[in-house]
Amino acid sequence: MANKLSVAFIGTGIMGAPIAGHILDAGYPVTVNNRTKSKAAALIQRGAVWADTPADAAANADVVFTMVGYPSEVEELYLAGDGLLACTKPGAVLIDLTTSSPELARDIAEAAQVSGRMAFDCPVTGGESGAIAGTLTAIVGATENDIAPVRDILATFAANICCFDGAGKGQAAKLANQVSLGACMVGMADAMAFAELSGLDLEKTRQMILGGTGKSGAMESLATKALDGDYKPGFMVEHFIKDLRLALAYA
Missing domain, CATH: 1.10.1040.10 (N-(1-d-carboxylethyl)-l-norvaline Dehydrogenase; domain 2)
Structure with a gap:
């Protein structure tokens, strides 16, 4: 496991839990956080490490996934004073799987670039069944070149990875869907x-x-x-x- 990127996964709900499970099954060390700890219990039993806060989960991670409910939650999670852009290590890759606002995704990507991190929007489609089967479509607001370092992780849960080559464009494409x-x-x-x-x-x-x-x-x-x-x-x-x-x- 030494050569595997460390992963933090924030939001282990209907979709998040099975996605995090696929990443875990592929041998990546995964730290999880969720508002309700019981929803992460099965992942913890399978080897995921629990963190009490999103900041604790993300602090030492190479790659951070988020999957929450609403744009307001995404904004607070990333852009608050103690948010992910402030508490992650320089060079970390931050990937938001939430279906959210294209404008917010652009704001996060720009702020991440300024702070020496990379963030991109990556909403998914395929529903709960696709998440469980690992056959989701990942709709990425970045280029193939941008996602190269983390493409193998995305492939653990997505059968199709569609890159739309610009921050926020993944969200716009998901909304079209x-x-x-x-x-x-x-x-x-x-x-x-x-x-x-x-x-x-x-x-x-x-x-x-x-x-x-x-x-x-x-x-x-x-x-x-x-x-x-x-x-x-x-x-x-x-x-x-x-x-x-x-x-x-x-x-």
Whole structure:
């Protein structure tokens, strides 16, 4: 493990915990922090080290990942007087996986550069199932050259790494994804409800739609769960609404 970069992971919730688990499984030493310690318990049992504060978690880390709920939390975490830009070591790489504001991501990247660190936005898509499977898409606001030192770590949990070559552009691209996904989910639900009211065979209708231009990821994967009566959430609605509001504000 001596040649592995040390990693701090802040925010071990629905998505963060499995992502941190993949990094841990790949042999990286991982220190974790979360507002609720119990949500990090499984990671600690598997060998992660607990830290009482984000600053303690990040102090000696080569690479710091953050995955929290809202831009306000990201801003405080990074830019507060005792935030990550102040408490990490020079040369550290700071990667925010939160879906947040493109403008804030640019501010953090610029402040990091001034202080001798590198920070970039890297929101992900693929939901809880993708996080557990390690097949997420990482949407990066940096160049391939920028991420070269940490690309192997990103690959532990992301099957696809898409670089958009500039601070904040990862966030903008993720918001574009959320706009499309929102429309697809509503379209799928309305189409299936309409088919049901019309007395149609729902699976046959779904297959027919998948054969034409009405197809979508939501129709392909989420509809099958709905038809099986599986409405277990893979993402918080309030966070999706936050994403759409961010897209509206940025637009």
